[in-house]
Amino acid sequence: MRYVEEFRDPKAARALIARIAEATDAIGATREEPVRIMEICGGHTHAIFRYGLDKLVHEGIEFIHGPGCPVCVLPMARVDECVEIAEKPGVIFTTFGDAMRVPGTKGSLMQAKARGADVRMVYSPLDALELSRRNPDREVVFFGLGFETTTPSTALTLLQAAREQIPNFSIFCNHITVPPPLKALLDDPWMMLDGFVGPGHVSMVIGVHPYDFIARDYGKPIVVAGFEPLDLLQSVLMVLEQIREGRAEVKNQYARVVPEHGNPVSLAAIEEVYEPRPSFEWRGLGEIDASGLRIRPAFAAWDAEEKFGIGYAAGPRHVEEPEGCACGQVMTGRIKPTACPRFGNGCSPETPLGALMVSSEGACAAYWQYGGARVAAE
Amino acid sequence: MCLGIPGRIVAITDEARQMAMADVSGVRREVSVACVVDGPLDALVGEWVLIHVGFAMSLIDEAEAARTLDALRELGEAQEALDAMAEGAKSLEGTT
Numbered sequence: 219m220r221y222v223e224e225f226r227d228p229k230a231a232r233a234l235i236a237r238i239a240e241a242t243d244a245i246g247a248t249r250e251e252p253v254r255i256m257e258i259c260g261g262h263t264h265a266i267f268r269y270g271l272d273k274l275v276h277e278g279i280e281f282i283h284g285p286g287c288p289v290c291v292l293p294m295a296r297v298d299e300c301v302e303i304a305e306k307p308g309v310i311f312t313t314f315g316d317a318m319r320v321p322g323t324k325g326s327l328m329q330a331k332a333r334g335a336d337v338r339m340v341y342s343p344l345d346a347l348e349l350s351r352r353n354p355d356r357e358v359v360f361f362g363l364g365f366e367t368t369t370p371s372t373a374l375t376l377l378q379a380a381r382e383q384i385p386n387f388s389i390f391c392n393h394i395t396v397p398p399p400l401k402a403l404l405d406d407p408w409m410m411l412d413g414f415v416g417p418g419h420v421s422m423v424i425g426v427h428p429y430d431f432i433a434r435d436y437g438k439p440i441v442v443a444g445f446e447p448l449d450l451l452q453s454v455l456m457v458l459e460q461i462r463e464g465r466a467e468v469k470n471q472y473a474r475v476v477p478e479h480g481n482p483v484s485l486a487a488i489e490e491v492y493e494p495r496p497s498f499e500w501r502g503l504g505e506i507d508a509s510g511l512r513i514r515p516a517f518a519a520w521d522a523e524e525k526f527g528i529g530y531a532a533g534p535r536h537v538e539e540p541e542g543c544a545c546g547q548v549m550t551g552r553i554k555p556t557a558c559p560r561f562g563n564g565c566s567p568e569t570p571l572g573a574l575m576v577s578s579e580g581a582c583a584a585y586w587q588y589g590g591a592r593v594a595a596e
Numbered sequence: 597m598c599l600g601i602p603g604r605i606v607a608i609t610d611e612a613r614q615m616a617m618a619d620v621s622g623v624r625r626e627v628s629v630a631c632v633v634d635g636p637l638d639a640l641v642g643e644w645v646l647i648h649v650g651f652a653m654s655l656i657d658e659a660e661a662a663r664t665l666d667a668l669r670e671l672g673e674a675q676e677a678l679d680a681m682a683e684g685a686k687s688l689e690g691t692t
Contacts, residue, residue, distance in 0.1 A: 226666070261599045264671055312687070314649070315680050341677075341684030342650025344628065348688055367600070371651045374630055378613065419600055422646070422654050445599065446667045475646065475654055483631040484653065578672065 222274065225447055234451040239276040241458035247278030254280050254410055255457055256403075256551070258396065259417035260287030260579025261445055267584040269447040275454065282551040285399045286417055287579040288364045289316045290549070291500045294537040296392055297322030299528050303359055303390060304335040306526065310353060312346040313361040314368075315339045320576050323537055343375035343389070350379075350387035359522045362391040366423045369393045369511065370484035373491040376513070376520050390522035390529065391513050393492065396420050397428045398509035399500060404436045409551065413457035415450065416442035418472045425480030426470050433466040444472040491517055495530060501539075501573055502546030545572035548581055555582040555589075562586070600646035600653055601668060601677040602661035605629065608637045616640060618647060621665065621674060625681050627652050 225231040247253040257263055263283045266272055272281050285291050297317075301324045304311035311327070318328045318339060331337040336356075340346050343360050350358035362372040372389055379387045396417060403409050416429055421442045432440045439460035443453035453471045460467060470476055491513060498510025512530065513521040523529040539545060543565070544558035555561055555574065565571035567583050574582035603618035603625070614630040614637065628651045629640055644661040645652035656664070668674035 226663070261671070261673070264673075265667070268671055315676075315683060338687035339680070339683045340687050341625075341680040342627075344626075344650045345684045345688055352688070367648055367653075370631060370653070371628075371649045374628060374651065419646075419648065419653075422600075445671075446663060474660055475656060481631050481653060483633075487630075578676075 225269075227448060230448055231451060234448065234455055235274055238279070238451065238455050238458060241455060241462050242276040242278040244462050245278075245458065247276075249277040252278050252280035253412045253458065253461065254282050254551075255413050255415060255454060256282040256284045256411050257415040257450075258284035258286040258400065259415075259420065260290065260577065261419070262415060262417070262443065262450060263287070263581060263584055264579050265445055265447065265450060267588040270588070271447060271450055275451070279454065282411060283581040283584075284414075285403075285500065285503060285549055286365065286396065286420075287574075287577050288368075288394060289320055289577040290545070290573045290580045291394065291399075291502065292317070292320055292363070292392065292573060293499045293501045294322045294539070295499070296529075297326065298324055298537065300327055300361055300390065301325065301330045301335070303522060303526055303528060304330050304337050305333075306357075308355075308357050309336065310349055310356050310358045311335065311337045311361065312340045312349060312358060313337065314363060316577055317361055317363055319570060320573055321540075321570060343372045344378075347375050347379055347384065347387055350384055354386060356386060357525075358387050360387070360389050362389045362393055365394060365396050365417075366420045366488070369488050369492065370423060370481070373484075373487040376491050376517060377487060379520050380517060385519070388520045388522040388525050389513065391492070391511060393511040394498060394500070394509055395494075395511065396424070397431070398506050399503055400429075400432060402503060402506045402509075403550070404432070404438070406550070411438065412461055413438055414440040415453050415457065416440045416468075418442060418444050418449075418476060421470075421472070421476045421480070423481050423484045425478055426468050426476065427479070429468045433468050437466045439466050439469070441469045441471050442476055444475065490514075498530070499536060502549035540571050543572040545574045545582075548574055555585040558582070599668060599671075599673050600648040600664075601674060602644055602656060602664050603627070603647045603652075604661075605640045605643050605645060605652070607641060611637055616652070618645065618652070620647065620681070621678060623678055623681055625650070
């Protein structure tokens with residue numbers, strides 16, 4: 219945990235923390251009956267733990283860690299399909315590094331690589347396209363994973379492949395979108411959320427209006443936030459002030475990066491290449507309507523599902539979670555990571571059993587990395 | 597993967613494909629500028645951008661770039677992005 223003195227502007231941080239305390243008291247929130255704020259983005263989860271923000275603010279505020287870590291919500295069946303494709307002869311399977319260690323029933327992509335599959339970590343889908351140019355006799359597949367931050371990159375890469383008519387490149391599309399799971403969480407009668415801190419870089423692409431329904435239909439405030447501790451504190455205060463005044467609005471704390479209407483080129487590319495699937499499975503959250511994207515039929519030649527007859531095109535295949543793994547309950551805020559029977563008991567960042575332990579943006583990995591002393595205290 | 601990293605456009609490398617060379621904390625990396633281009637490509641040289649998995653997604657000013665880099669360093673995400681770039685370059689060359 220960090221101290222305010224180490225922040226870029228300690229004076230501003232202290233002032234924000236004081237105002238947050240004042241607003242929390244005014245709302246009447248206490249440790250026993252806290253105001254519950256969900257930070258949607260895994261990057262925000264990581265920053266909250268890194269800076270110990272949850273311990274610096276009034277004890278009447280509880281952070282609920284949202285579903286915004288794409289690796290963490292990836293169902294095992296999809297990992298199995300990646301491994302299946304990667305082990306086909308002639309395939310070079312390319313992926314962002316984050317997905318390498320996610321366990322499936324046949325192990326992870328890392329283990330598939332160790333068994334001899336040609337799995338390569340790339341920084342960008344453009345690297346995968348370059349690999350297919352350099353290896354015309356191989357079939358290069360890119361694992362399209364992530365929210366609206368990475369979706370434009372695969373859409374634009376696919377459009378480039380189409381322009382060049384590159385035949386040996388395809389995308390295994392598992393892109394997901396942020397708003398549908400938020401609606402699912404808000405529709406869950408068990409869920410008791412009072413407000414949201416909205417994702418910064420996703421919103422840079424989609425703008426702030428896709429969140430309008432949260433304020434309009436559910437009466438909850440949401441504030442799109444940056445990644446600095448001061449951004450997060452400011453955003454929490456903006457959520458609290460709305461609650462205190464009985465308002466529910468979509469606000470943009472990160473306007474220096476997030477345009478109101480998003481990035482037009484990105485949105486056009488997403489629209490051209492992808493369409494929503496009727497539904498998509500999320501680890502821990504189950505099937506959610508229109509929450510995943512698939513490649514439009516016009517681009518079937520670059521769709522790995524079509525090329526290999528795999529994935530949702532071949533029918534959904536649900537795989538049960540490993541025994542005792544409580545990723546689902548943690549993800550929906552029902553339990554804290556430390557309450558999972560497998561936390562530190564067969565599941566750690568070195569040997570993750572559940573997806574929340576894999577990524578630094580996952581709640582369990584964050585608890586593990588920054589939690590030592592605090593876990594004991596809880 | 598979800599957090600962008602600031603970089604500075606130093607040259608246009610491919611007009612047709614809208615590609616440019618960016619300097620990302622001292623590492624050179626070719627990126628697409630398709631999402632931030634608004635007028636002649638050359639006008640982007642010298643600009644700071646927020647780069648996501650090889651795509652410049654937003655123009656930012658120098659102060660914002662510095663603040664974002666600091667925040668990413670604190671989270672270990674800056675190094676992660678630079679490592680991923682190095683790993684990506686290796687994947688293009690070798691057989692692993």
